[in-house]
Amino acid sequence: MNGTHAMLSHFPVGFWALATLMILVGAFLSGRLAEISRAALLPVLILSVLGALAAIIIGFLVWPMEANLTSPLARNHILMAFWSLGIFSMITVLVWKAGDAAFEGNRRWVLVILALTGGLMFSSAGTLGGHLVGASTAFSDVLGLMGWEVYTTFYSPLWVIAVMVLIGIGSAVVGLKGRRTAT
Ligand code: HEM
Structure with a gap:
């Protein structure tokens, strides 16, 4: 079932990346592309949250909790997955409740800041997943520059x-x- 987690994790990462791009386009550009981005954002966000739930549930089904909690790398991976889910769930509720008004005036900055923070979180979750399977990337060094050492439990x-x-x-x-x- 390891492969199922690897396969399912592409859905939240792909939809979150798309949603972040759509928020930036919807917030800062005008014209047809911006309109389409704003109109199509909610379904993309809902799919991203469903995809994340599937990846998280399968993650907990595949690997025993003792194993997950023993490794700082896995702990950091799970932590970042939950932060990403939390932030994008918040964006989903905001867009659901406010609709187009979420992009009006200074309100757009709430979406932009949340989306960029969420972007950092899901990139970290994916990078740490890669680390777990022995495929580290240069993004780990970026995390290191921010003071996050991937082999030591992240803390605030x-x-x-x-x-x-x-x-x-x-x-x-x-x-x-x-x-x-x-x-
Ligand atoms: C939004 C949620 C999540 C995302 C986006 C995500 C993403 C990823 C990615 C991209 C990989 C690398 C897969 C590969 O290339 O083979 C990975 C691996 C892994 N993930 Fe996650 N993950 C998520 C949640 C979780 C959770 C909740 C757990 C544990 C409870 C978990 C445990 C693992 C483990 C143990 C690996 C290493 C797999 C192996 O050794 O074959 N992940 N994850």
Whole structure:
């Protein structure tokens, strides 16, 4: 079943790469191509999330949990897979709820920042998958430049988590205020 994971993992990676490109085109270009990118984004995002769920489920079915958790490389791979899924699920909900309005004005930056962050995460997940099968790439060195050593468990310092929580609370407050002003 190893081959099934390798085969299925192409779906989220391919759809996430396409969705990231469509978000950039939809956010920064005008004309027919941008319109098509915005209109077709939601189905691509839904397929990407379904593909990721399939790759993750098969991953947990194929390899025993003890083996996954013993190797820092596998732990990092799984961590990046879940971060990618989380970020692209968030983008999917945003685009689903807001539709074309998600691209209006400064709102587009939320999509762009999330998509670029998600892009970094799924590239890392794929790179670490390659490492696991003995096919490392130059992208591992890019991760190294950012302070992520692929053979050591990735971690976020406590202050980063605190900043992320504060950004989350701040965003919720801004959103609630915006909703009250609109009604
Ligand atoms: C979005 C989710 C995921 C993506 C995109 C992904 C991607 C990949 C890729 C591209 C490879 C290299 C495959 C090859 O070239 O043969 C790989 C290998 C691997 N993945 Fe994942 N993966 C995901 C989730 C998971 C999960 C959840 C687990 C474990 C529970 C896992 C465990 C592994 C292992 C152990 C390998 C090495 C396979 C081998 O030694 O043959 N992956 N993954």
